[in-house]
Amino acid sequence: MRSRPTPALGALGANYNEQLTWINHTDLQQLNARWIRGFIDMHQIDPGNVLEDRNIQALFKAIDAGYNTILSFKWNYSERNFPAIGTAAHSTELQCLDAVLRVVLNKVNILVIGNEPFIEVQAGHADERLNIFYETVAEAVIKFREGNANQGFTTPKLYMGAFNRLDLPIKRTPAIERMLRFIASRPELEGVDLHPHMPTLEGHKAMLDFVLSRIRPDQRFLATEFSLVWHWKKHLGDPVSGYFCSKYGFPAGTKVHQVISTAMRDPWPYTQWVDLLSHEPWYIHCRGFLVNAMAMYRATGRLEVATYGLCPMRLRKAPLPVDGNPWMLNSLYAPSTVQPRPDGSRHENFPWAEEFRMVQRG
Structure with missing residues (x-):
């Protein structure tokens, strides 16, 4: 062809x-x-x-x-x-x-x-x-x-x-x-x-x-x-929002890279992943x-x-170190931190998939 x-x-x-x-x-x-x-x-x-x-x-x-x-x-x-x-x-x-x-x-x-x-x-x-x-x-x-x-x-x-x-x-x-x-x-x-x-x-x-x-x-x-x-990498050592820690039972002061590592070890529901990202100013301000x-x-x-x-990095289980490269925050589909849908398909990542479609429409 x-x-x-x-x-x-x-x-x-x-x-x-x-x-x-x-x-x-x-x-x-x-x-x-x-x-x-x-x-x-x-x-x-x-x-x-x-x-x-x-x-x-x-x-x-x-x-x-x-x-x-x-x-x-x-x-x-x-x-x-x-x-x-x-x-x-x-x-x-x-x-x-x-x-x-x-x-x-x-x-x-x-x-x-x-x-x-x-x-x-x-x-x-x-x-x-x-x-x-x-x-x-x-x-x-x-x-x-x-x-x-x-x-x-x-x-x-x-x-x-x-x-x-x-x-x-x-x-x-x-x-x-x-x-x-x-x-x-x-x-x-x-x-x-x-x-x-x-x-x-x-x-x-x-x-x-x-x-x-x-x-x-x-x-x-x-x-x-x-x-x-x-930019994401600079904030891996930041403490996670008090809102997120309180809602999901993490100790106050838990770092961003630590909660992401937890999610890779035992993936979360999609709503929890969005809750994490949407309450981090360094992330959501880049929407x-x-x-x-x-x-x-x-x-x-x-x-x-x-x-x-x-x-994203599929099925990654290794912890994300504080000096690691957080590629999972960039991808268009939710990474190995998120449970798949009941039919086995992946969730879209927040908010990049919708922005991608917006650019296509533009």
Whole structure:
């Protein structure tokens, strides 16, 4: 099946990260979502059996069902060195990339070269070694697409990234600047992918202003992950509201991360989860975030697609430490803190699922 033309700019879809096997078409229909994003770990792919990969199979089922798709390629170099050009290790990377491209290039609407390059790297290696590696794989993707244009392959849009925390001047390194210059220099690249996980909306704007000023005016951006997760994290050590403690029998002064851990160990009714969230000022005062962030992105006139996290950490039982990352507060469907409905389906998360639909209607 050929990839479909992408619809109007500014779409909002659902992000599954590396868990494409969790795609649930009923969930997507209830949210009115027509876009799906996920990534594959290129070091976990068997190049001789790409079609046997369960994430690829799940993605293709979604494509056959009519969904538009964004696929990101992740190269995890957090525990290994980047291979030098011309070495056997580098050739192995390109051979695997070639095998994956032969399977996915005529299917997906948008392909992203990279997942979070500046995080998925050894300490001290986010320098020209990173740039050289990603430039070579980008050139290989461009060359493959052009070389197979007359052999039944369609031409999905190509993006590169994703970038993190560029609201912070300290993160705007020479390697970041070089990658942005590379993206701007290549007419085959539609633009950049961003992961604006920020503590404030002002941070989202600062990152947008920085990045968009460094790429071509005709280029656009994706926001395949975005959230206020670092804002939530700052409050995990706060005491839970007196209202909640009194109503549900928790000792006064119980911390936010402690009650969430309790819920993961023994999930609550949905009403109790909403009671917790709706009585925490640091959470409920951010109501409207999804609507406001999308309005900001769309106002640039350069947003292609944004995707928001749909799948929480399922069946997690490990406690949430005070310095943990509370992704369960972001997701569109209630996480493992909440009992399923009698029919086994999951509750929507408060208030993000309804905001997601509001953006779709807007």
